[in-house]
Amino acid sequence: MTPFTKVLVANRGEIACRVIRTLRRLGIASVAVYSDADAAARHVREADEAVRIGPAAAAQSYLSIPSIVEAARASGAEAVHPGYGFLSENAAFAQALADAGIVFVGPGVEALAVMGDKIRAKNHVAGYGVPVIPGVSEPGLSDADLVAKAGGVGYPLLIKPSAGGGGKGMTVVESAPELPSALAAARRVATAAFGDGTLLLERLVRAPRHIEVQVLADVHGTTIHLGERECSLQRRHQKVIEEAPSPLLDAQTRERIGAAACDAARSVGYVGAGTVEFLVSDEAPDEFFFMEMNTRLQVEHPVTELVTGVDLVEQQLRVAAGEPLAIAQGDVRLDGHAIEARVYAEVPARGFLPATGRVELLREPGSADPEGAPVRAGTHDAGARVRVDSSLLTGLAIGSDYDPMLSKCIAWGRDRAEALSALDAALADYTVLGVATNIEYLRLLLADPDVRAGHLDTTLIERRLEHLVFRAPGEPEYAAAALIAAQDPAGPAGAGPAGASPWAPDGWRISAPAPRRVTLGTPDGGIATVRVGPSTVRLDGGPERKATLAPDGPGAVVLALDGEEHRFAWAEASEPTGERTVLLGEAGWSVALPALGRASRLERVRAAVHRHEGEADPEVRTPMPGTVVSVAVEQGARVEEGQPLVAVEAMKMEHQLVAALAGTVQLHVTPGALVKADQVVATIIPAAG
Template sequence: MFETVLVANRGEIAVRVIRTLREMGIRSVAVYSDADAGALHTRLADVAVHIGPAPAAQSYLSVDRVLQAAAATGAQAIHPGYGFLSENVEFARACEKAGIVFIGPPVAAIEAMGDKIRAKQTVMAAGVPVVPGRSDPGMDDAAVAAAAVAVGFPVLLKPSAGGGGKGMRVVRDEDELFAAIASARREALSSFGDDTLLVERYVGNSRHIEVQVLGDSQGNVIHLGERECSLQRRHQKVIEEAPSPLLDTAGRASMGRAAVEAAKAVGYSGAGTVEFIVDADRPRDFFFLEMNTRLQVEHPVTELITGLDLVEQQIRIAAGAPLPVDQSDISLDGHAIEARLYAEDPARGFLPQAGTVLGLVEPAGPGIRVDSSLAVGTVVGSDYDPMLAKVIAWAPTRETARARLVGALGHTAVLGVTTNAAFLRALLSDPDVVAGKLDTGLIERRGEQLTTAEPVPMTVYAAAALALLIESEPAGPVVDRWDVPDGWRLGEPAWTVRRLQAAGEEPLEVRLRGRSTAAEFALADGGRVPARASRDGDRLTVTFGDQTTSYTVVHEGGTVWLAADGRVVALREHERLSSAAEGGAADGVVTAPMPGTVTVVQAAVGDEVVAGTPLLVVEAMKMEHVLTAPVTGTVTELGVTAGRTVALDERVALVTPAAAAPEQQEN
């Protein structure tokens, strides 16, 4: 067995791998970029090595720097996690050349399955059904377009390299075809360094089901059942569960056999996943999508129903050990569901978010598991994927597991960074999800039903978080009570009014008297709703009549973050929000919806545009966002160029409405 293993990854997966290494008594080495200095995975590892600046290409994706760190620390093996170098055949080959064990499949298997075109050809030869389409190597734009027309719309454009939904585009008619091809190639090149595309029939009423396989170097391959990953957004998985509520015993066995045959076709060893698309109306009809030659984000649900530690199995297989079980030993116990916690704002089109973790609430309890890299002080930037953590629930039945996960997400809060926790709870409570009637288009169809924020209450944001905690009371003893602006007076304290605002909401007026340690408040809109509140450290307790609710509260600068029931609200002084928001879209101002990098500028100063015309493209966390003209008029300001980074809400362009053009302003 290895004595030292380097983990060539970051975030929750690095933390996950390091914990198994510790349980196995193996010395762990973490690597980190400038952006991750002091991150949780660097603190949990036995050794941490700095490998470069924040951009992944100069740190986590640098084969030379990772191998130098391995050599310097005496690592005999490297675990790549998922993403980054996990499916990079050149990295696996470089490890082999350096005499370091790559904890993953053989180079030949990565090559065969890493190229989706070759993968389809390989499994077809093994008798595994594939989605109709065209996957000729090296197709140019014209050939891709011709293939799409031949297959028939809607079609799916997919990068031949990589996965995770990056660069995938659904094209529904010929008019949008060439723009989609250009966008798909750009994102594929940025994410994988390869812009080769293939074309497949788009199966609309589809379910995404994948099978976990394990193979050893002696030629043994088994499957560990399936996972359902149909709840997706932009081809990114959101909720995963095992086993699938769609399959029966016969269907499970049939798909499992196909997965094993696909793995054997390339001489697979290690942990891998064979992904299938299934017709929701005819579950016996399934088609091979791709094989991920690595550990999957959703592997915990398989671990919880099989009792196997997949990371441990990867390590033992890489060390030459045979599989400890055969197919007849595998049984599935209960049901497990996983939710991915992302730094994103569902109410703003799921735009990636950034910030510093000021407060953290993570769930615990029977059947609950949290895979996370979060800690108070963690800086969430825009350099990497926005996934922060995974919350997983196990129970004997699917409904109990689902209910446990909903409850666990209600006790999950990241104060300082906007997340999708409330959206996940809404999704898991959707009637079709409760019934197990899943498909890959469900989230898109539900739209605003899942992303619309709840009406204000949350005990009126806990009286606007006690009016910004009584406007940040001065610390230490108070010499003169008249100097404290809290409405105090001789006799009964006076009521004061605070006007505050949560992002995206209308200003809120609150009447309040007392101190942040003990106060009473009422709404200031004429409807008196008396209540009492008290604060003890980061806990804010509010009582309405006989109902008492406890919140987690953090105060940073002029903002108070408040969390309860999986919902987090950031409150600021209304005046501050007003000044920051001057010049909205109605005035033609275009602002960056998230921090990121400008990749394409499609307009120039002086251009005449109509509302909706694409002006530029901003990429954040490997996702492209097209910024368009908010009004019809003339581009009179364009303050960015390709390659420049922009901050959240930074002004990047101005379109002067036609009615306001200078020539129309005479007289």
């Protein structure tokens, strides 16, 4: 039976695409919504129809309750699936839909209100026997009140915003002197991100593991759980890699934590799919503490789908339509192991700065079912399987307006070792050129000995970061890029991988007898000079090497360097300056190497001289586009080296820009200003002498 005939998906990106696939499989018409920034997005293309809801700013589009309610009404949608993020846990949104006679595919308003407030939720479930972490969770407390009560909690402690999620505003405080400034920063972030600056304090659990339990409940009083997910691999409280089941829990603890999750859900009359999150100490795995309940589908829901064979989106739809659950607790069986990695548009080697750009070449791994059905347990006999939930398209522009997550790569194996190997192999096959991603970083994490052994906690990534070694381009990459860049930009090479081949059938040839100098920009801001001759290259005064370059299928080349072969995915991007950037990728790693003109080359040479001489740059530039959310100093103030000046938010993340030297500051922006990448936001005038 089809629960609805038409459903609007009030979200964007990969989760909107994933919901639309299940709607298509069930024979339900789908309605997408989009902002001006998403007019060409994948979810818009995949839906049966699409409705524009406003400009790029989320507050005027995806967060606009009147706009989405009107889109649902105008399209004739009977129900709205909120995905996650945006309005998915907004009680006012659920009420507005109910007032309009439209079904909200989620829990009731009361459950949203209780569980959407961490303070209220913690106090509420404690009354139903669910274990909670010691702390201060009272509404209406000022910073001074929290400081006064912190001593009773003890240090170290954790500051958490009462509203929202995703780790935003969560701050670890090791000692009392740090608390006042940390509270002020956390309250500012919470107010900006969630419209609610209420904070709570919790005792920090050492060696913590983040384990969550998936629950399902219907309107007929049935509540079940579908096992747990291990979500301990996090950076700044943002999950990176998740898996099911947890390698920490034994069968008895799994049963106890599942029962506690069901109790938490029943305490608010929960209906639909939800997740109850617990903190478990690695040192005492039989103890767990309630953290919060997410009253929506989770980003990491595919790992549960792969080990249970249950389509959670389908269950949400059927429950919302009033159907009883067709699954009893005794029917739930965890088969094998599944692991998910989140692919972000970011640059891990540069402090995880958000990345923007245009997808010039895309190759995604896996055997995703185009009809959207999760891979079910009975189909796993052949071994590991891979699924990709993605928002990516070749030619898609990735901006800074929204969250930087692009896709999720999920692998199933008959055991954890097989799942880990399958996920690593899938990431090695994942190619995105034109936008920097974290794929190389994900593979480094999967190779970590503690990760392979299942010895996880929420601080592991932070401890490992400074020891991670990211790949830098070497002679093969510079040689391949120079050979590509040496082609006439107006010729077939400029057409990119989809155009005619820039190589003769028997390999690379240059007609001119004299060598040609190609200057490439390096990732660290320097330059690499390559002399390209007839079937030879010479890098930065090094020895001359025999080199040929030939096509290796669409969007791929093979470089023979002194007879040794190197294979790369490749594409080209055109810069606003008219220069060309060669994009290369291999085994999940990618690099952008711009072919520099004279002006760009001289600018890099000048900057390199300054670095060599130890001269700090007086201009403070934002490395990414975004919005100025705060200015920490006054115009003309005296500042010290390393002092925070301006905070810029991009892709829902806040970045502090600091002074590179001591002096007097001249500010060029104010709070609320929109800034472009590399824009000067402040200038430091050094003190005399």
